Amino acid sequence: MQRNKKIFLIIFLIFMLIMLYIGYDISQRTTFPGSKGNLKERISTEEETQK
Numbered sequence: 001m002q003r004n005k006k007i008f009l010i011i012f013l014i015f016m017l018i019m020l021y022i023g024y025d026i027s028q029r030t031t032f033p034g035s036k037g038n039l040k041e042r043i044s045t046e047e048e049t050q051k
Helices: 002-029 039-050
Strands: none
Touching: none
């Protein structure tokens, strides 16, 4: 039983490290929604440049 607990803890720690890395990676590639400014202005300028 003790050996199974050690294996479980090792797998759990590896899993958590992978999940933390993925979360950090995603957070670095995206911006916080509140820091984007006024969305209507951005949409209207994009439409004007496409026409």
